[in-house]
Amino acid sequence: MQPSQAGASAAPHSQTLSRGIRVLEILADADSPLTIAEVAAALGVHRSIAYRILRTLEDHGVVVRNAAGAVRLGPRMAALARGVSRDLQAAALPELTSVANEFGMTAFIAVLDRVEVVTLVSVEPRQAHATVAQRPGTRHPLAAGAPGIAIQSLLSSAQWAELGGDAGRRAEASALGAPGFATSHDEVIPGLASVAVPLSVPGEPPAALAVVYLAGAREPAELGARLGLAAAAIAARMR
Numbered sequence: 338m339q340p341s342q343a344g345a346s347a348a349p350h351s352q353t354l355s356r357g358i359r360v361l362e363i364l365a366d367a368d369s370p371l372t373i374a375e376v377a378a379a380l381g382v383h384r385s386i387a388y389r390i391l392r393t394l395e396d397h398g399v400v401v402r403n404a405a406g407a408v409r410l411g412p413r414m415a416a417l418a419r420g421v422s423r424d425l426q427a428a429a430l431p432e433l434t435s436v437a438n439e440f441g442m443t444a445f446i447a448v449l450d451r452v453e454v455v456t457l458v459s460v461e462p463r464q465a466h467a468t469v470a471q472r473p474g475t476r477h478p479l480a481a482g483a484p485g486i487a488i489q490s491l492l493s494s495a496q497w498a499e500l501g502g503d504a505g506r507r508a509e510a511s512a513l514g515a516p517g518f519a520t521s522h523d524e525v526i527p528g529l530a531s532v533a534v535p536l537s538v539p540g541e542p543p544a545a546l547a548v549v550y551l552a553g554a555r556e557p558a559e560l561g562a563r564l565g566l567a568a569a570a571i572a573a574r575m576r
Contacts, residue, residue, distance in 0.1 A: 370407035426458045428574035432567040433460040442550040445471045447484040449543045480505030483533035486519035487545035518561030522552045532560040538575045
């Protein structure tokens with residue numbers, strides 16, 4: 338995915354650092370290891386520049402190469418990810434696990450990152466014939482999907498102004514108080530549905546607790562009610 342408009346509008350303070358972070362984003366979005374040439378093409382630089390960046394990232398353990406020389410994210414990235422909103426992740430995991438196993442669906446926490454929604458942590462059910470994976474780090478526009486709508490319902494006028502105005506604001510977000518949950522289908526990934534509830538925790542960015550599943554598998558109201566209870570439990574643990 339391309340960098341958000343908010344991030345792309347300002348020149349980076351360090352081009353090398355910016356490129357290194359972009360390489361990590363490219364590898365995170367890839368379904369399989371990438372060759373150096375593929376990374377260079379995605380980054381828009383010469384192969385030699387991509388090689389130097391990858392070597393530096395490899396030295397720090399955040400990138401590894403397989404026997405064929407293709408690169409992917411390294412185990413060090415998992416350790417770094419655990420440090421992001423550590424308290425929120427710890428508070429959410431028991432509830433995510435309970436919801437995932439109860440409904441046989443992937444449950445996850447998504448947080449606001451500028452004008453995008455990013456999956457912070459996810460749990461897949463222990464036993465299910467087929468589940469939809471929602472990997473941490475997955476991102477999509479704030480204007481799309483149930484998690485985005487739920488997060489929008491938490492934003493103040495000042496926060497919208499910081500995001501550059503009301504572009505992409507969903508009407509459903511303003512009416513979320515009645516049902517207490519947001520729904521979407523075929524918005525982020527064709528054939529998939531999502532239900533989400535807002536999650537507001539002091540000291541953390543606006544967030545949503547959500548499940549993703551094959552459309553028609555469950556009644557949204559049932560899922561929304563259960564997610565609401567889980568969100569309340571998470572917020573209580575964070576007090």
